Amino acid sequence: MKYETPLFFHVMRYAVQADRDVIDMVSGNPDWEPPEALREGLHEYADLESDQFQYPPSDGLLELREEIAARRGVDREQVIVTNGAGEANYLAMARALERDLGSEVLLTDPVYPYYPGKTTMLGGTQRFVETAEDGQLEPAAVREAASEETACIVVNTPNNPTGAVYPEETMAELVAIAEECDAILVSDEVYDHYDLSGEFASALATESDHRIVTNAFSKSLAITGFRVGYAIFPPELVENAKSRHMLVNVAGSRPAQYAVAHALFETGPEYYEANRELLAERVDTFTDALDAAGAEYTRPDGAFYVMARFDGYPGTLENVERLIDEAGVAGMPGEAFGSSREAWLRFALVTPRVEEAAQRLAAYFE
Numbered sequence: 088m089k090y091e092t093p094l095f096f097h098v099m100r101y102a103v104q105a106d107r108d109v110i111d112m113v114s115g116n117p118d119w120e121p122p123e124a125l126r127e128g129l130h131e132y133a134d135l136e137s138d139q140f141q142y143p144p145s146d147g148l149l150e151l152r153e154e155i156a157a158r159r160g161v162d163r164e165q166v167i168v169t170n171g172a173g174e175a176n177y178l179a180m181a182r183a184l185e186r187d188l189g190s191e192v193l194l195t196d197p198v199y200p201y202y203p204g205k206t207t208m209l210g211g212t213q214r215f216v217e218t219a220e221d222g223q224l225e226p227a228a229v230r231e232a233a234s235e236e237t238a239c240i241v242v243n244t245p246n247n248p249t250g251a252v253y254p255e256e257t258m259a260e261l262v263a264i265a266e267e268c269d270a271i272l273v274s275d276e277v278y279d280h281y282d283l284s285g286e287f288a289s290a291l292a293t294e295s296d297h298r299i300v301t302n303a304f305s306k307s308l309a310i311t312g313f314r315v316g317y318a319i320f321p322p323e324l325v326e327n328a329k330s331r332h333m334l335v336n337v338a339g340s341r342p343a344q345y346a347v348a349h350a351l352f353e354t355g356p357e358y359y360e361a362n363r364e365l366l367a368e369r370v371d372t373f374t375d376a377l378d379a380a381g382a383e384y385t386r387p388d389g390a391f392y393v394m395a396r397f398d399g400y401p402g403t404l405e406n407v408e409r410l411i412d413e414a415g416v417a418g419m420p421g422e423a424f425g426s427s428r429e430a431w432l433r434f435a436l437v438t439p440r441v442e443e444a445a446q447r448l449a450a451y452f453e
């Protein structure tokens with residue numbers, strides 16, 4: 088079997104090797120600071136007795152699982168601390184497929200490319216449902232595509248790459264569809280702290296044995312390198328997922344979990360608020376400059392990304408490489424996210440140089 092590896096790292100490498108200054112708008116790595124308490128937690132950990140450097144419980148440090156469970160209103164036995172949202176999504180999709188109630192995975196188009204890659208790796212088949220122009224997902228379209236072959240429906244809100252935030256009715260409908268066809272809704276909510284619309288609704292709000300919620304601290308605490316995420320399973324699905332997590336990883340990283348737990352205990356809502364404000368300012372700055380350049384774009388309701396379309400310049404990998412070499416701006420090709428946004432480019436607002444980037448784009452496409 089040949090696995091599909093997402094293009095992100097290829098584009099990042101190309102940008103780094105370019106023979107000029109390039110503004111990196113490829114990665115989803117926040118350029119803002121983690122909370123102060125995160126660093127404190129790490130320092131504190133370094134001075135603990137060495138028995139604290141040994142295996143943590145496989146499903147995660149107890150105080151971290153308890154804190155996650157309390158925040159999300161679930162039983163701590165439903166929580167598995169994972170190696171980022173990446174592993175959480177893998178465990179969730181694997182758990183849905185191993186029920187042997189269908190092998191189809193319903194995905195949106197555009198899609199976060201790791202989901203189709205994981206589907207292939209897990210022996211499933213992809214079926215795509217196109218989102219509306221504004222990135223919203225029509226439950227009726229999902230219902231039409233769903234069948235008894237559907238093992239799971241994977242959605243992401245706030246969305247990468249479209250910036251859409253699905254309203255509560257959509258989330259409730261998606262859970263209902265999963266129930267109707269005895270499938271599992273996997274809701275990846277890794278950008279939940281970057282909801283700029285106030286409309287974010289977690290799938291957890293709809294009580295059901297047919298949904299798994301995945302998340303991570305990668306984005307919310309600006310620590311994509313720490314690799315601490317989690318999945319919340321219905322009680323009857325959690326045990327196999329814990330075993331898979333244990334067989335693959337033994338356990339997660341203890342210092343990272345310790346520091347995250349400390350950060351959660353000590354960080355108030357103003358930290359998250361400040362990051363949202365920063366992001367909202369960058370959305371304004373970038374889209375104003377795109378307006379001036381006459382480009383078409385999506386204004387995100389959440390997450391880190393703006394999609395833009397420039398006349399006669401489709402979002403192919405070749406064009407992205409040309410943009411790096413000739414304009415000094417690195418984005419992602421729309422074609423990396425499925426077929427519906429092939430004409431588009433995706434730019435991540437995780438650099439203080441968003442205005443300069445937009446000016447470079449405007450000058451290039453003039």
Ligand SMILES: Cc1ncc(COP(=O)(O)O)c(C=O)c1O
Pocket residue numbers: 115170171172173174199243247275277302303304305306311315316
């Ligand atoms: C939608 C989505 N899910 C999951 C991830 C991966 O999260 P993590 O770094 O916690 O594995 C990303 C990272 O960009 C993402 O955009």
